[in-house]
Amino acid sequence: MAAPVPWACCAVLAAAAAVVYAQRHSPQETPHVQYERLGSDVTLPCGTANWDAAVTWRVNGTDLAPDLLNGSQLVLRGLELGHSGLYACFHRDSWHLRHQVLLHVGLPPREPVLSCRSNTYPKGFYCSWHLPAPTYIPNTFNVTVLHGSKIMVCEKDPALKNRCHIRYMHLFSTVKYKVSISVSNALGHNATAITFDEFTIVKPDPPENVVARPVPSNPRRLEVTWQTPSTWPDPESFPLKFFLRYRPLILDQWQHVELSDGTAHTITDAYAGKEYIIQVAAKDNEIGTWSDWSVAAHATPWTEEPRHLTTEAQAPETTTSTTSSLAPPPTTKICDPGELGSGGGPSAPLFISVPLTLALAAAAATASSLLIWGTEIRRSLACAAFLP
Amino acid sequence: MGEDGETRPPSRSLPILSTGDSWGMLACLCTVLWHLPAVPALNRTGDPGPGPSIQKTYDLTRYLEHQLRSLAGTYLNYLGPPFNEPDFNPPRLGAETLPRATVNLDVWRSLNDKLRLTQNYEAYSHLLCYLRGLNRQAATAELRRSLAHFCTSLQGLLGSIAGVMAALGYPLPQPLPGTEPTWAPGPAHSDFLQKMDDFWLLKELQTWLWRSAKDFNRLKKKMQTPAAAVTLHLEAHGF
Numbered sequence: 001m002a003a004p005v006p007w008a009c010c011a012v013l014a015a016a017a018a019v020v021y022a023q024r025h026s027p028q029e030t031p032h033v034q035y036e037r038l039g040s041d042v043t044l045p046c047g048t049a050n051w052d053a054a055v056t057w058r059v060n061g062t063d064l065a066p067d068l069l070n071g072s073q074l075v076l077r078g079l080e081l082g083h084s085g086l087y088a089c090f091h092r093d094s095w096h097l098r099h100q101v102l103l104h105v106g107l108p109p110r111e112p113v114l115s116c117r118s119n120t121y122p123k124g125f126y127c128s129w130h131l132p133a134p135t136y137i138p139n140t141f142n143v144t145v146l147h148g149s150k151i152m153v154c155e156k157d158p159a160l161k162n163r164c165h166i167r168y169m170h171l172f173s174t175v176k177y178k179v180s181i182s183v184s185n186a187l188g189h190n191a192t193a194i195t196f197d198e199f200t201i202v203k204p205d206p207p208e209n210v211v212a213r214p215v216p217s218n219p220r221r222l223e224v225t226w227q228t229p230s231t232w233p234d235p236e237s238f239p240l241k242f243f244l245r246y247r248p249l250i251l252d253q254w255q256h257v258e259l260s261d262g263t264a265h266t267i268t269d270a271y272a273g274k275e276y277i278i279q280v281a282a283k284d285n286e287i288g289t290w291s292d293w294s295v296a297a298h299a300t301p302w303t304e305e306p307r308h309l310t311t312e313a314q315a316p317e318t319t320t321s322t323t324s325s326l327a328p329p330p331t332t333k334i335c336d337p338g339e340l341g342s343g344g345g346p347s348a349p350l351f352i353s354v355p356l357t358l359a360l361a362a363a364a365a366t367a368s369s370l371l372i373w374g375t376e377i378r379r380s381l382a383c384a385a386f387l388p
Numbered sequence: 389m390g391e392d393g394e395t396r397p398p399s400r401s402l403p404i405l406s407t408g409d410s411w412g413m414l415a416c417l418c419t420v421l422w423h424l425p426a427v428p429a430l431n432r433t434g435d436p437g438p439g440p441s442i443q444k445t446y447d448l449t450r451y452l453e454h455q456l457r458s459l460a461g462t463y464l465n466y467l468g469p470p471f472n473e474p475d476f477n478p479p480r481l482g483a484e485t486l487p488r489a490t491v492n493l494d495v496w497r498s499l500n501d502k503l504r505l506t507q508n509y510e511a512y513s514h515l516l517c518y519l520r521g522l523n524r525q526a527a528t529a530e531l532r533r534s535l536a537h538f539c540t541s542l543q544g545l546l547g548s549i550a551g552v553m554a555a556l557g558y559p560l561p562q563p564l565p566g567t568e569p570t571w572a573p574g575p576a577h578s579d580f581l582q583k584m585d586d587f588w589l590l591k592e593l594q595t596w597l598w599r600s601a602k603d604f605n606r607l608k609k610k611m612q613t614p615a616a617a618v619t620l621h622l623e624a625h626g627f
Contacts, residue, residue: 148479170492170493171492171493172596173489173490173595195475237609286450286598287598
């Protein structure tokens with residue numbers, strides 16, 4: 001009989017139709033990920049739906065206005081960062097989910113900034129990089145290090161993801177190192193490279209534990225001590241020299257001292273009683289550049305304890321001692337314009353009497369009064385200089 | 389360098405010079421220099437120890453490094469581009485006989501004093517020889533003067549190293565047969581290749597001076613001898 005054959009045929013056809021239907025109408029389990037450039041325009045089709053299919057679009061669960069649609073396609077113009085999200089299109093009547101797009105708006109990478117430094121000479125050096133502007137989407141970096149024609153391994157830093165470390169195999173090399181980095185993301189690609197000699201990238205970390213202390217009974221001294229940076233592996237064979245700078249907080253000008261060895265120094269010209277800020281930097285004796293300045297230390301030189309005030313006369317003593325070194329000497333003279341006219345002592349012109357004895361007596365008197373008069377003139381002149 | 393471009397093996401006993409054989413002359417010169425007796429450093433009684441002369445040698449390397457910076461700048465400008473460009477990074481081809489300062493880190497650390505000093509002495513002997521060759525070809529009188537001055541200072545450094553070795557009781561290195569510092573140019577040694585050789589010579593010299601500073605630092609730390617009165621005594625004798 002022919003009955004089973006048509007039944008089997010129908011079953012197969014039905015199954016095929018079901019599969020086709022499922023393929024055309026089933027929701028996608030995972031959304032399609034799409035990267036688009038900031039500022040550009042993008043048209044999102046609703047999966048495989050016809051252009052004239054009736055669909056509704058939603059972003060992150062919120063309906064989108066129909067005026068953004070071009071048929072069943074979503075058109076986004078002038079993409080901004082806020083456009084990033086999960087876009088879904090639904091069959092308008094059945095609310096059947098047809099298509100999902102996870103949109104990321106970003107930028108292609110600009111040329112990365114790469115720098116290398118050896119703060120652990122002669123053990124090795126590290127290179128670190130960053131992008132001058134964010135891309136807002138994931139980037140992958142690839143670093144290669146060449147020493148002449150030899151490829152060296154750059155080990156990733158365990159903590160920082162934009163840094164890797166290279167170990168020196170040979171020292172005192174005349175051949176330069178070339179470090180190249182390439183960065184790429186879904187929207188583009190960029191690269192840069194730097195070349196340098198072994199010696200030029202040496203820059204120690206700043207000295208540690210900078211401590212400044214006053215020196216008892218020395219009002220103008222400060223004792224400064226510090227330690228070589230702990231990252232510098234071999235200070236014996238690769239000694240460091242140091243640069244100290246200090247200034248009182250109230251002044252802007254630094255004073256500098258360069259020290260070829262030792263980790264201590266005594267400042268001997270501090271202003272009495274003023275708080276000082278002190279910093280130290282380090283450099284390999286022969287090669288490379290100075291480190292950054294250390295964390296600042298603060299200290300004030302020793303000042304004598306003010307004695308217990310028993311009389312008023314003692315009070316000004318302590319105040320003048322702390323201000324004397326900076327302030328101009330206070331004038332002790334009080335200028336009274338009236339003084340110029342009269343004068344404290346004999347200011348009248350001198351009269352010389354005719355008789356000799358009288359003349360001699362007068363001469364003596366004149367001499368002494370001249371002396372006093374001279375002083376008075378000086379005082380008056382000094383006074384006049386201060387008056388407007 | 390040589391006008392005819394020919395290479396001539398150096399003759400040890402009797403150098404045979406023909407006209408225009410600059411390489412032969414250079415070889416002769418180098419051979420003669422190599423066999424010069426070492427400068428006796430401290431042949432006085434009451435040897436105070438090597439400390440002060442190590443310090444002096446260290447100071448000399450610093451002085452020379454400083455002098456070299458200006459000399460190299462001038463010379464590279466004379467060679468012209470690309471040699472005087474800061475990014476110039478050529479592969480190390482040729483100049484194989486130049487003494488190389490580069491050394492494995494662990495090997496360098498573990499060098500004993502004698503070997504450390506010997507390597508320095510041999511290196512500067514070679515480099516001095518090549519520098520003297522350079523001097524003969526320099527175009528301007530100014531350059532020749534600077535090079536001559538530098539050669540004199542370098543000779544002083546050699547003497548200083550010899551002094552340290554003598555003070556420590558190490559013999560001065562004698563050249564092995566066949567390893568004399570001759571620098572024969574390859575076939576058709578072009579002007580450009582010659583300039584490359586000059587470039588590498590100056591580069592190697594600079595690197596050696598940095599290395600020597602580190603070498604002598606290491607030696608200095610190893611023998612911390614009180615030096616004050618001794619230094620005065622030494623300086624009176626021209627050290």
